[in-house]
Amino acid sequence: MEIKVTAPLTKEDAAKLKVGDIVKITGTIYTARDAAHKRMIEDYGKTGRFPFNMENAVIYYAGPAPAKPGSVIGPAGPTTSYRMDSYAPFLMDHGQTGMIGKGARNGQVIDSMKKNKAVYFAATGGAAALISSHIKSAEIIAYEDLGAEAVRKLYVEDFPAIVVIDTEGNNLYETQKAKYRTL
Amino acid sequence: MRQISTQKIIEEVKKMCISSNCNLNSDIYNALKEAEKTEPSPIGCEMLRQLIENAGIAKNEQVPICQDTGLAVVFVTIGQEVHITDGSLTDAINEGVRQGYTEGYLRKSVVKDPFIRVNTGDNTPAIIHYNIVEGDKLKIEIAPKGAGSENMSKIFMLKPADGIEGAKEAVLSAVEAAGPNPCPPMIVGVGCGGNFETSALLAKKALLRPVGSHSSLEHIKEMEIELLEKINKTGIGPQGLGGRTTALAVNIETFATHIACMPIAVNISCHVTRHAVCEI
Ligand code: SF4
Numbered sequence: 385m386e387i388k389v390t391a392p393l394t395k396e397d398a399a400k401l402k403v404g405d406i407v408k409i410t411g412t413i414y415t416a417r418d419a420a421h422k423r424m425i426e427d428y429g430k431t432g433r434f435p436f437n438m439e440n441a442v443i444y445y446a447g448p449a450p451a452k453p454g455s456v457i458g459p460a461g462p463t464t465s466y467r468m469d470s471y472a473p474f475l476m477d478h479g480q481t482g483m484i485g486k487g488a489r490n491g492q493v494i495d496s497m498k499k500n501k502a503v504y505f506a507a508t509g510g511a512a513a514l515i516s517s518h519i520k521s522a523e524i525i526a527y528e529d530l531g532a533e534a535v536r537k538l539y540v541e542d543f544p545a546i547v548v549i550d551t552e553g554n555n556l557y558e559t560q561k562a563k564y565r566t567l
Numbered sequence: 568m569r570q571i572s573t574q575k576i577i578e579e580v581k582k583m584c585i586s587s588n589c590n591l592n593s594d595i596y597n598a599l600k601e602a603e604k605t606e607p608s609p610i611g612c613e614m615l616r617q618l619i620e621n622a623g624i625a626k627n628e629q630v631p632i633c634q635d636t637g638l639a640v641v642f643v644t645i646g647q648e649v650h651i652t653d654g655s656l657t658d659a660i661n662e663g664v665r666q667g668y669t670e671g672y673l674r675k676s677v678v679k680d681p682f683i684r685v686n687t688g689d690n691t692p693a694i695i696h697y698n699i700v701e702g703d704k705l706k707i708e709i710a711p712k713g714a715g716s717e718n719m720s721k722i723f724m725l726k727p728a729d730g731i732e733g734a735k736e737a738v739l740s741a742v743e744a745a746g747p748n749p750c751p752p753m754i755v756g757v758g759c760g761g762n763f764e765t766s767a768l769l770a771k772k773a774l775l776r777p778v779g780s781h782s783s784l785e786h787i788k789e790m791e792i793e794l795l796e797k798i799n800k801t802g803i804g805p806q807g808l809g810g811r812t813t814a815l816a817v818n819i820e821t822f823a824t825h826i827a828c829m830p831i832a833v834n835i836s837c838h839v840t841r842h843a844v845c846e847i
Contacts, residue, residue: 419684448674449674450672459625459631459634461634464748486807488748508617508806509633509715510839511618512632513625514617531686532675532686546808557807560610560808561807561809562802564608564802564804564810567801
């Protein structure tokens with residue numbers, strides 16, 4: 385079953401998504417990874433503002449490779465999400481409703497997701513060239529000095545992902561692993 | 568003395584940085600294809616299908632397979648009859664990396680200091696390992712390594728009493744702890760013996776071996792086969808989304824060690840285990 389998801393993502397739409405849903409995301413999302421998260425939160429402490437509207441925002445944990453001349457963006461697969469775990473609850477408390485990355489999350493993130501009605505999607509790690517073909521525009525909107533780690537505003541069409549943790553805290557990594565474990 | 572100019576080295580390193588990042592080696596590509604045929608999990612199968620399709624796009628368009636084009640790890644085997652002309656060998660390798668990462672549109676993923684994290688802008692310095700041998704040849708191997716899987720690697724300073732069973736348990740525990748994070752299917756490099764740093768280097772070198780190859784030592788070969796089987800029973804599966812294809816290979820290298828030591832290093836890698844070689 386393939387489900388269309390629109391970004392920005394409202395809490396109501398987020399709550400409809402269930403673990404294991406295979407989705408295609410269309411709309412505006414933002415890239416941010418380690419250094420950008422750190423800086424966004426520090427800057428918010430000083431200015432009370434984020435570099436983009438955090439309300440209903442979907443953040444893609446990614447640092448793309450440089451674009452070849454004539455392309456919108458270079459290969460841009462997900463980076464490992466747990467490195468953002470210490471920052472994610474703060475952003476969800478300020479309106480973020482979607483995270484796209486890969487790999488496990490900690491208990492605080494999952495609690496915050498339940499509280500704030502946010503969803504965690506996995507994109508296919510290592511499928512960077514394939515994923516980039518779904519990115520139709522890309523623009524650096526903050527922290528250009530961070531290079532690959534700058535915050536980019538992306539317009540994506542049918543971006544392929546899977547709901548791995550839903551707003552109720554169900555975790556696909558755990559259920560699927562148990563299903564195929566024969567050790 | 569055979570003379571080799573740094574110009575030649577710069578050129579070769581540059582080419583290998585680009586080619587190893589854009590072309591998935593056939594041993595891995597074929598292993599993915601094989602796994603897709605036998606993977607029982609539908610989601611797992613779809614993940615493998617995407618990785619195969621992705622490798623095709625990367626090759627056709629000559630763009631990196633993965634955006635994390637890694638730290639440039641370089642193994643240099645230099646014959647003692649070789650004389651490098653026109654500058655330093657280390658500088659030449661770094662210059663090759665600089666040019667390769669710039670001209671090849673590869674991501675610059677290196678920061679100057681672990682705490683003051685300013686990007687060096689050209690993916691240098693490379694991590695270079697030198698080995699001096701007899702002869703007049705220069706062999707350069709390049710294995711750019713992404714951080715998602717590197718971060719899941721571990722060293723265990725086991726006791727001799729832990730034996731081969733203890734070593735297997737250690738490897739398995741590292742893989743279980745890594746779970747979905749290193750973009751499974753993984754390639755697992757294991758270094759047994761030596762001391763603290765040698766085991767880690769052996770584990771890295773083990774990743775240079777093709778998927779499907781085995782150690783020439785019978786007990787190590789058995790260990791490789793058994794560990795791969797066990798890892799593929801953990802249920803982790805492609806991308807950690809469940810299934811039987813958790814690893815494509817377990818490659819183990821060994822070295823002599825101290826009477827009191829049994830270091831076991833596990834260098835976790837992903838399907839984008841890059842490796843290019845040239846001999847000058
Ligand atoms: S672990 Fe491998 S496939 Fe995954 S992001 Fe890193 S380099 Fe890419």
